[in-house]
Amino acid sequence: MTSGGAERATRESERATRSLRVALVGNPNSGKSTLFNVLTGMKQRVANFPGVTVEHAEGAYVYEDARITVLDLPGSYSVSAQSPDEAVALDVILGRKPGVLPADVIVVVVDAANLERNLFFASQILELGLPTVIALNRMDKADAEDTRIDVPELIHGLGVVVIPVTATRARGIDRLRHAISSATSLPLPDPRAALGDDSDVERRYAWIDSVVERSVVRRQRDRRSVTDRVDAVLLHSVWGLCVFIVVLLVVFQSMFTIARPLADGIQWLVTQAGAFTVNVLPAGDLRSLLTGGVLGGVGSVLVFLPQIALLFFFIGLLEDSGYMARAAFVMDRYMRPLGLQGRSFIPLVSGYACAVPAIMATRTIQQREERFATIMVVPLISCSARLPVYTLLIAAFVPAVTVGGIFGLQSLTMLGMYALGTVAAFVSAAIFRRTLLRSDTRALIIELPRYSMPSFRVLAASVWQRIRIFLRLAGTVIFAISLLLWALARYPQPDAPANVTHEQQLSQSALGHIGHAIEPIVRPLGYDWKLGVSMVASFAAREVFVSTMGTIYSAGDDVHAPGLAERLRAERSAKSGALVYTPLIAVGLMTFYVFALMCTSTIAITVRETGGGLRGGAWAALQFVYMFVLAYAAAFVVYRGGLLLGLGGGA
């Protein structure tokens, strides 16, 4: 090693001679998660409504001689924890959380544009007498509202270091890092200045008012702010609901129109990869596996990547702009008669992305009965995993015509499926709240954040994270299942393979035998054995339905065959020559997928979040059974009802 290299290595080792643990706390929506990302360089989901940070996140950075580990804790309004997520924050601050070392420094993130409310929690933290730094966030917003904060006066009033920052623009971060690094060597906050417990709210707010009066100068405004005027519409009992419905329509329409060319591009790539494989490899098992199993299975799921990315983009856009909290407020009055409050709306909306984080987000609900009712109905909300199933069937069987000159019938059908799941969730919640999970419904207290232009960097990071999760799922579980299904669809082979058609070979394969065994169960719904097998396989993950159909329909080597949707539309019975799949069957199948709980991850998280062990298992079993019965009954009614009305059934 050269002397320069040795010196550098020594410097590196000397850099982190001490370590500090920092707990990032503050009110929900004070910008903690954004500050955490900026401090540590990590990417974390940021949302504009309370309760998104249910579990703590951890990241680290090196500053001068210290390695700083930062814990991003759930938002809290008070140290008197009421909900499970608030309890987590308090446990970590007080060093009571098993397996987590106590924090050396507490950074309280305070929203400069909502100083009075944020100082309530901050004042309680100061009374703990621990090394504390106040990060005065959103200084840009305070400036924009002509609110001038005298920071030295605020430091004098609070008795701790106050660093003005704007996390979204990474302003003031170096000064904050320096303050964190030196916080343990500064005088501690004086715990003698205690202002009593939560019951003495007036005394505490009187103290806060005196601090704010000395350190804040606001220009008086004699007219309503833009936020007030926009809220007058968005929070209106009727107009608010109308706007919400229009927003959803626009989202679904955009998902179809924007995603289509991207999906076509991916389909083209998959087709080209198939053609390349056929050109390079002679006919044989490996070629069939690559074209039928890998490209037919995984490729057919990858086509839906653009739509899933767009769904997460729009959900992030609505959350980060501040609209989602308004939607929760509007929905509160409609959910209250059902026994739920607006706070349950946030996990339900998260359910449009994925039921697993949505069920975890129910920890923000304080009351057990309300929380359990929300957990039980969240999987009825159509998650992104259902999107490939809906899209495939809609593309195959719903004509691409325009309704009313604006919205496409396909996007309206998609919206109908989402609406069906949402209504079913509300009705089921009302039943649970009137039977197994009875209790009074508490009033909704929700913070309405200021409207803000979402950071596209944060949005892009969030969407990219979801894309990676989807690609990992496609590259692991769906890939492995597709290979197994390919083997089951190809073997055992008939004695004289040259003399049988692909359809006959498939029917005589192991997959065909399994499918024929399942067929009596799915036949009343109008499904053939292929749909039955795909439905059973999709218990691993709903997307597997599409990959299984893709594998079944591309088990041959014909890479130039039309896409899966076209093949389904053209599939005819070998016996009668009639169409096997009809729009009626497609609608019935989509209805089944709206209601059925076909996701092992959701079952596992329900077990955990409802108490674990036998008790959690019983709740999860109830959830699975009631949803399956609902799904089967609904699909049966749709199919049989359609037949009675003279709509076409399958062969």
Place this chain on the structure above:
Amino acid sequence: MTVTVQRWVAIALVAGAAAYLAFRAWRNWRNARKQKADGCGPGCGCH
């Protein structure tokens, strides 16, 4: 690549896929048991 070689490669890939899925199932089962043994659940303070 001959038909026989293709068959053996395909068998290896399918066997690998089956082993991977079995491993995932075992890992999920082990994690669930571990969480239960740790007394981990909502409100336990370890989330």
